[in-house]
Amino acid sequence: MVNPVTDRSTVLPQAEKASPAVLPAAIQLTRICKSFGPVRANHNVNITIAAGSIHGIIGENGAGKSTLMSILYGFYETDSGLIEVDGKPVTITSPQAAIAVGIGMVHQHFMLIDTFTVLENIILGAETSTLLNPGLAEARIKLQKLEDEYGLNVDLDAMIGELPVGEQQRVEILKALYRNARILILDEPTGVLTPQETTQLFRILRALNREGVTIVLITHKLKEIMAITDTVSVMRAGEMVAHRKTEATDAEELAELMVGRKVFGTIDRGTAACGEPLLKVTGLRVDSDGAVPLLDDISFQVRAGEIVGIAGVSGNGQSELLEVLSGIRGFDAGEIMLNGRQVSPDHLCDPKAVRGLKTAHVPEDRHRLGMVTRFSAQESSILGYQDSAVYNRGPFFDLSRIKAECRRLMDGFDVRPRHPEILSANMSGGNQQKLILAREIDKDPEILLVGQPTRGVDIGAIEFIHRQLVELRNRGTAVLMVSVELDEVMKLSDRILVMFGGRIVAEVAGPDADEKTLGLMMANAHGCTPAPADTHA
Amino acid sequence: MEQSFLFLVLTLDATLRVSTPLIFCAMAGLFSERSGIIDISLEGKMLAAAFAAASVAAVTGSAWLALIAGVAVAVGLALLHGFACITHKGNHVVSGVAINILASGLTIVLGIAWFQRGGQTPSLPPTARFMPVEFPLAQAVDGVPVLGTIYRELLSGHNLLVYVAFLIVPLTWWVVYRTRFGLRLRAVGENPTAVDTAGLSVSWLRFRAVMLCGLLTGLAGTYLSIAQNASFVRDMTAGQGYIALAAMIFGKWRPFPAFGACLIFGLLDAVAIRLQGVHVAGIGEVPVEFIQALPYILTVILLAGFIGKAVAPKAIGMPYLKER
Numbered sequence: 001m002v003n004p005v006t007d008r009s010t011v012l013p014q015a016e017k018a019s020p021a022v023l024p025a026a027i028q029l030t031r032i033c034k035s036f037g038p039v040r041a042n043h044n045v046n047i048t049i050a051a052g053s054i055h056g057i058i059g060e061n062g063a064g065k066s067t068l069m070s071i072l073y074g075f076y077e078t079d080s081g082l083i084e085v086d087g088k089p090v091t092i093t094s095p096q097a098a099i100a101v102g103i104g105m106v107h108q109h110f111m112l113i114d115t116f117t118v119l120e121n122i123i124l125g126a127e128t129s130t131l132l133n134p135g136l137a138e139a140r141i142k143l144q145k146l147e148d149e150y151g152l153n154v155d156l157d158a159m160i161g162e163l164p165v166g167e168q169q170r171v172e173i174l175k176a177l178y179r180n181a182r183i184l185i186l187d188e189p190t191g192v193l194t195p196q197e198t199t200q201l202f203r204i205l206r207a208l209n210r211e212g213v214t215i216v217l218i219t220h221k222l223k224e225i226m227a228i229t230d231t232v233s234v235m236r237a238g239e240m241v242a243h244r245k246t247e248a249t250d251a252e253e254l255a256e257l258m259v260g261r262k263v264f265g266t267i268d269r270g271t272a273a274c275g276e277p278l279l280k281v282t283g284l285r286v287d288s289d290g291a292v293p294l295l296d297d298i299s300f301q302v303r304a305g306e307i308v309g310i311a312g313v314s315g316n317g318q319s320e321l322l323e324v325l326s327g328i329r330g331f332d333a334g335e336i337m338l339n340g341r342q343v344s345p346d347h348l349c350d351p352k353a354v355r356g357l358k359t360a361h362v363p364e365d366r367h368r369l370g371m372v373t374r375f376s377a378q379e380s381s382i383l384g385y386q387d388s389a390v391y392n393r394g395p396f397f398d399l400s401r402i403k404a405e406c407r408r409l410m411d412g413f414d415v416r417p418r419h420p421e422i423l424s425a426n427m428s429g430g431n432q433q434k435l436i437l438a439r440e441i442d443k444d445p446e447i448l449l450v451g452q453p454t455r456g457v458d459i460g461a462i463e464f465i466h467r468q469l470v471e472l473r474n475r476g477t478a479v480l481m482v483s484v485e486l487d488e489v490m491k492l493s494d495r496i497l498v499m500f501g502g503r504i505v506a507e508v509a510g511p512d513a514d515e516k517t518l519g520l521m522m523a524n525a526h527g528c529t530p531a532p533a534d535t536h537a
Numbered sequence: 538m539e540q541s542f543l544f545l546v547l548t549l550d551a552t553l554r555v556s557t558p559l560i561f562c563a564m565a566g567l568f569s570e571r572s573g574i575i576d577i578s579l580e581g582k583m584l585a586a587a588f589a590a591a592s593v594a595a596v597t598g599s600a601w602l603a604l605i606a607g608v609a610v611a612v613g614l615a616l617l618h619g620f621a622c623i624t625h626k627g628n629h630v631v632s633g634v635a636i637n638i639l640a641s642g643l644t645i646v647l648g649i650a651w652f653q654r655g656g657q658t659p660s661l662p663p664t665a666r667f668m669p670v671e672f673p674l675a676q677a678v679d680g681v682p683v684l685g686t687i688y689r690e691l692l693s694g695h696n697l698l699v700y701v702a703f704l705i706v707p708l709t710w711w712v713v714y715r716t717r718f719g720l721r722l723r724a725v726g727e728n729p730t731a732v733d734t735a736g737l738s739v740s741w742l743r744f745r746a747v748m749l750c751g752l753l754t755g756l757a758g759t760y761l762s763i764a765q766n767a768s769f770v771r772d773m774t775a776g777q778g779y780i781a782l783a784a785m786i787f788g789k790w791r792p793f794p795a796f797g798a799c800l801i802f803g804l805l806d807a808v809a810i811r812l813q814g815v816h817v818a819g820i821g822e823v824p825v826e827f828i829q830a831l832p833y834i835l836t837v838i839l840l841a842g843f844i845g846k847a848v849a850p851k852a853i854g855m856p857y858l859k860e861r
Contacts, residue, residue: 073734094736095734095735095736111728112731113723113724113727114727114851115723116720124724126735130717130718131715132716135717
C-alpha cells in the first residue's frame, strides 16, 4: 500500500489505515501495559479509534478486553503507556475523570439500583442541587430532550427492578448521554438481550452514531461485529493481534485471529436415532410467593438419543425447571418420570437419588452449584460422587486414586492445566466447565441435564463441549439442554422448546428453527398461550 | 375513670422518656445500615457516650460540655468501626462486637480509676444535667379537663433531648428521601459499584454515614446518663442498643416505621414499670421478673413472626472491593 511515513504510522502501522483524515482519533492508546501480579492482562496494547466510528473490540474471555476498558474508564491505572482522547494526552484515574473527558460506559452488569426510579438512577452522582426535587425536575427536562433526540423511550418514573433488561440497558445509555458522553463504550451489551432487543439496540447505536457519538463495542460475538462495526480490533492473550476494516474481513478470519488457530464452525450431528422416552414431565407446576407460578403446566419428554434444547430469555423459569428435574427444588403439582422412576410432589427425589437414576446434572451456575471454587480440581472432580466406592477405601478417601481419576478426566476432556491440585478458582471458565462435564459424562449417564453449557467459555472450548454433547446423544443419552445462546440451541437441538413466563409456549423441530421466529416466541410476541401438541413439526 | 385516664397519660409520658434513646439509636442505625454498614455497636457507642458525658458533667458541671464529650466519644468509636469495616474491609459484626466489649470494659475500668465508686460516676446536681422543660402555662391549664392533663403531663416537662429525639425522626426522613446525600446514601447501600462508576467515593459516603450514626448514638448515651438519670451506672444501656437495632429492622430500615417500633418497645417498657406490684384481676400479682422480661419476649415474637419479609439494603455487610 502507499505509505507516506507519518508520525504515528511508525507506531501503529495497521490502526492508522482505519482512521479518517482530518479529525484526531477519539481514543488513541499507545503501548498500554497492565499486570496483575505475574499475569499480564494487557501488554503493549495499541489502538486507534476514529472519531465518529463504530469500533468493535473482539476477543475470547480473558483476552484482556475488559481490563483495557476498565483502564479507559478509570477503574485501573495503567502500569505504563499513553492514553489520548481527542488528540490530547489524558490521565484517567477515576470514573469521574473518564466522564469529564467525555467517555461513557455501559457495563456488562448494569450499574443500576433496582429500588430507584429511572430518573433517580440517571442523576445519581450528577445531581445538580443539594436538595433532590429541583435536581430531578431539571434532569427530567434535559432527559426528555435527549429521549426525543435519539428515539430512546424510557418511562422516567418506572422502578428499575420492574423493567426488562433491554430497557434497563437503554437507561444505562441515557445515563451516559446525560453526562455528555461523546464516546460510548459498551461491554458485552447483547449477552442478556433477545434477538429483537439486540436489533433495537443496534438501531439506537446507529442513531447515536449519526449524531456524532463514537461507539466502542466489546464483544465475543462475531456476528455482531460483522453486523454493526466500521472497524474492528482483535485481542488475544492480552495483546492486540490485528486491526481490520470490517468490510475487508469476515467472520472466519476474525475467529481464527481470536483463537489463534483454525476453528471449524459446524458440527456434523448425523441423524437422531431416538429411542424410548427416558424423561417425561407432565403438568409440572411450581408455585411462587406471588400470584404467578414460577413454572406452570410444563409437559414434555426427552427420548434416548436426542437433544432437546430449551430456549428463552433468562429468568423465564428455565433455571427452576432444571432445579426441579435435578432434585434441588420441590414442586407443587404434576409428575416426572425419571428413567423409569415416578417422582411426584409427595414422593420427591433428592439430588443423590437422581444421580442414582443415572441422571447427571451440569448446573447453570457452575460456581454456585457445579463446584466449590476453593477446592482443588481433584476435590471438585468427585463432588456428588464422593461416596462412590471408586474414591473410598474403608472410611477414608483413597487420595491417590482420586488424583489418578482426576488426571484421567483431565486427559479425556483436555482440561488445562493438567494439575489435579490446582485450585478450582484458578482455572479459566472453559476449563472449569470441561472438568464438570467430564465428571458428569464419565459416569455414562442415561439422562443429562445441562444448563448454559458454554456460558463464559471461550470459542475453542465451546466447540469441544458441543462435540461432547453430540457424541453423548449419539451414544443414546437423553440430553436436556437449557441455554440463553440461541445459536447454541439451534445448532445442537433435535427439538427446541421455548419458555416464557414459566410456561412452554412453543415447540419447534431443530432443523426448522430460525432465529427470528424463535426470538419472537421468546419475547412471547404472540401472546401467552401454551403451545398445543399439534405444533410439533 | 379519672384515675385510669391519669394512669394512661402517665404511662404514655413514661413511654416518651424510655423510647428517646431507642429513637436516637434506631435513626443512628438507619444511617449506618442504609449505607451498607451493619452496626451492632450502637450499644457500645451509647454506653461509652453515657460514661463520657457523665464524667465530663461531674468534673466541669456543664451539661453542654458533657454533651459534646458524649458525642465526640461516640463519633470516635464510629470512626473506629468505619476504619475497620470501610478502610480495612473487616467483618462488620466482629468489629461491632469488639466495640461493645471495649465500651463495656473500659467504662468500668476508667470509672473505678477516676471516681472510686465501683464504676459509678458521682451523682450530678441539676445544673450539670438537662432538666425538664416546663411549657408556658403548663400550670395554668391544669384545670382544663383531659387536654390540660395531656398538655401538662404528657407534652410538657421533658428534657431538651426528648424533644430533639422526636424532631430527629422527620429530619432523618427528610435527609434520606429528599436530599442528594440521602439518594447517594441509599444507593451505596444497595449497589456500591454503581455509586463508584457514577464517580462518587464509596468510602467517603459510608464514613459520613457512620459519623452521623456516631453523632446520634452520642446523643442517646448523653441522654441516659445526664438527662434521664443523674449519673453513669455500669452497663446502664442494658441492651437498649440491640432493641433499637431490632426496632429499625422491624421498621424495615425506614424512619417512621422504625420510630413506631421504638414507641411500641418503649410502651412495653413503661407498662412493665407501671405494672410492677399491681394486682391483675384473676391472675393476682404478676411476677416482677415476667413483667421485666416482657419487652424482650415481645421483641423475639415480633421479630420472629410479625415483621414479614424485611428486605435489607442489598449490599449490607459486604465490604466494597473494586473489581472488573
